[in-house]
Amino acid sequence: MAQEHDSRVSVRTLDPLSDPAKFHIDENASLLNLMQEGAQRLAVALLPTPTSPFDLLHNILQHDEIGPAITDLDQAVGDFIKQKHTTRDFGIELVRAFRVNTRWAVAPEPELSPRQILALPAINLDFQTYTLYLPNSSNPLPLDTPVSISRGSVFEAQADGKYGYAQ
Amino acid sequence: MKPDAAKREVEELRQRGTIIDLVDLNGQCYALTAVEAAVPPWDSETYEVAIAVPAAYDNAGLDGFYLRLPYKWNDKDHPRVNGSVIDIKSAQWKLVSWHYADGKSWKRGQDCLETHIIHCKGFFMHRGARNDYR
Numbered sequence: 001m002a003q004e005h006d007s008r009v010s011v012r013t014l015d016p017l018s019d020p021a022k023f024h025i026d027e028n029a030s031l032l033n034l035m036q037e038g039a040q041r042l043a044v045a046l047l048p049t050p051t052s053p054f055d056l057l058h059n060i061l062q063h064d065e066i067g068p069a070i071t072d073l074d075q076a077v078g079d080f081i082k083q084k085h086t087t088r089d090f091g092i093e094l095v096r097a098f099r100v101n102t103r104w105a106v107a108p109e110p111e112l113s114p115r116q117i118l119a120l121p122a123i124n125l126d127f128q129t130y131t132l133y134l135p136n137s138s139n140p141l142p143l144d145t146p147v148s149i150s151r152g153s154v155f156e157a158q159a160d161g162k163y164g165y166a167q
Numbered sequence: 168m169k170p171d172a173a174k175r176e177v178e179e180l181r182q183r184g185t186i187i188d189l190v191d192l193n194g195q196c197y198a199l200t201a202v203e204a205a206v207p208p209w210d211s212e213t214y215e216v217a218i219a220v221p222a223a224y225d226n227a228g229l230d231g232f233y234l235r236l237p238y239k240w241n242d243k244d245h246p247r248v249n250g251s252v253i254d255i256k257s258a259q260w261k262l263v264s265w266h267y268a269d270g271k272s273w274k275r276g277q278d279c280l281e282t283h284i285i286h287c288k289g290f291f292m293h294r295g296a297r298n299d300y301r
Contacts, residue, residue: 048183061193065251101285102183125282129271138205138294158272159278162293163247164231164264 007077007088008159011038014058014066014091018042029080031057039092047105047152054097060089069093083167098153100132107153111146115151118157130157142164169196175278185189187280189220193257197233198218198250204291210239216287217260218251218280228273229283233260245297247290258293265290 005027010020011034021041025034035057036050046053056069059080070080081088096107105122114132118125132141133156141155142145174255179185183224189274195268206212221227223228223289229301234248250262264295267273 026174094285101281102180104183115245126277129274129277130282133292133294136203136205136292138292139191156285156288156296157282158289160268161286161289162266162268162298164266 002008005078007081009034009038009077009081009088009090010161011035011042011092012060012092013020013042013044019090020165027076029077030074031077032073034090035073035092038090040090044092044123045056046092047095048099054095054104054106056093056095058091059086060091061085061087066091094151096149096151098151098156100157107149110150111148113144113146113149114141114155115143117155118145118147121158127159129159131160132157168194168224170220172199172225173220180281182212184283185284187284190255190301192253193212194222195291196222196224196272197255201283202288204288205293209291210242213293213295214238215258216284217255218281218283218287225275225279228275228278229280230266232263232265232287234263263290264289268295270291 006024007027008022008024010022012018012020023037023041025037039046046055048054056074058069059067061067062120075084080086082105097104098107100123103123105120115127116132117132118127127143135154135156169191173189177187177189177198189197190199198220199215201213201215203213204211217233218229219239233253246291247264248261249264252259252261
């Protein structure tokens with residue numbers, strides 16, 4: 001049930017464009033809370049975590065124009081929607097977030113070579129020391145052959161090993 | 168003794184979803200975690216491993232690991248699970264002879280607990296091995 005300080009908002013995903021989830025939210029809640037609530041109602045998992053998403057929140061302006069990504073997700077919903085030219089409609093941009101080991105990054109392209117993946121600032125592993133694998137594969141991914149990266153993709157970067165002496 | 172650098176890394180890994188614990192056994196620190204394995208030849212999809220963390224970590228690096236017993240590889244013992252046996256948390260753990268490749272030993276600032284765990288997983292996936300065990 002809506003409370004006195006609640007605002008009715010809508011949240012949808014962008015690309016793919018979903019039907020909006022419409023709900024009431026406390027005006028004192030943060031935009032991050034709004035994003036989390038919207039994602040939950042849309043059955044979308046924010047990546048890498050709901051508390052620190054790489055995914056982006058946009059305000060949907062008049063005439064369905066998509067506003068720039070909102071950088072301050074800590075601001076209150078009420079404060080935001082009281083600003084001039086803002087609306088109560090929001091969109092979540094689902095980015096191409098993927099991880100290597102436990103390190104998350106956003107892929108700038110749908111295909112990257114292992115050399116490019118390892119060089120991403122958020123990954124930052126030396127291609128001369130680390131080899132990239134799919135999680136359950138023993139076959140190294142060739143260093144300069146692009147691999148497809150989709151949202152949630154997982155790779156493992158492993159330093160080569162050697163067996164010691166047998167007894 | 169649990170080195171501060173290891174405590175920091177373990178906390179970060181936990182925040183990223185890794186199940187990992189640090190224990191002190193008579194002054195020697197171990198990181199306890201689990202890694203996936205290829206079935207077959209291994210008889211389980213995951214194994215618990217213990218990584219010895221030197222007191223001077225991360226100035227001193229990591230090498231090798233202990234495998235919690237029991238296990239089977241091709242219905243027998245693996246020829247490189249052949250080191251000393253220690254007791255941690257009422258279980259026995261055997262040292263595995265698995266090291267960094269020649270010329271690619273531990274490098275501070277680049278390698279860490281996270282990368283070492285994946286390096287250990289390589290033993291169970293038979294990948295990244297620069298020599299044979301037969």
